[in-house]
Amino acid sequence: MKKLLLLLSLSCLVLLGNVKAENYTIDNSKVDEMFEKASDIEISSYSEMLQGGASRSAFKVVKGKDPVIAAALNFCLGWLGIHRLYLGTKPLTFVGYIVTLGGLGVISFIDFVMILVENRDISKFVNNPQFFMWLE
């Protein structure tokens, strides 16, 4: 029994050691794959760089579509789909919100949460034709 426990302890130690070792390395092929799948951002002029360089340009949210306004509209009149009208969508989607009262409030509530979660970049919700704007 003691031998078994000792063997088990040693196995755990070896496994823990391996976990730690793995934490200090990265799978370069997976990183490359992520870069390959990503879409390009073009920096057209030095003026963009003056705004803080490439890394900052990627942080830009879509101008004119403020997540706070979208969340506020949703909070007040989400069941009518007013936030979708503000963000831009197909007329039929907007009608769908009115007819279903924002999916009996459930869809509009999920929209509200998603706008708050993605507040730094709500571009994927802008001009989104889908009824469920948070689905890929």
Place this chain on the structure above:
Amino acid sequence: MKKILILILTNILILNIYSQNINKISLHRESSLLIKGKKVINKANCYYNVNSALIVEHSLSTPEYIRITKPSGEVKQYFPKENSLIQYQNNMVSSKRNDLYIYINNLYEDLGLSIEGFKMKSSNQEGELIVTEWLPTGNNAKYFLKAKIVYKNTMPIYMSIYKIDGSVQSKTYYSDYQIFGTLVLPMRVTDISYPIKNDSIIRRTIYSKVNLNHQVDDVYLNYKIPKNAKLLKNNPSKY
């Protein structure tokens, strides 16, 4: 443990002695940034004068520019197509804080942490790895909790920096080490930073085409920015 430390110190001593023979270095650098499924790629040829610690970068990506960085933190970035120039002074972007400076001057022992005011707290062996912990001193102690460097075969393969609340600010992985004369260079550096919780930025840097001394094209190390270049008023150092 002592043997490993002696081995590291001996390697550094030997490389320090021989590194005096390297006067100029040039290499190609491809930096890629990945944020929220979008990427930015910058390709540049970098030139380094060891004696003056002068770094010149010629960006091959759009917009093309030539950036000259001095150890004093003086930076001149010239855009040849527009014949315009940005000029600023910021110690945070001094050539002595550049990754190239660290590798070329064989400061990879601490990856420049001592320059940033960190001091080693502990060193432990975990299998074939040596894990060291560093504590910030002075003003840095307000922002950082600690840093960690992990070595494999005496070369750093990992560095992490922790915010004051204990969360990880950045993780950097160094791999594909190659030796050029007396220069030891990780040809691939992957940095993952976490500016906001549950959000990460990945920066991948790949070096290639390393040239030393007489192989280095002097054109950019002696580059003169035209006197009639239009000086732009914006000051990037404030961003």
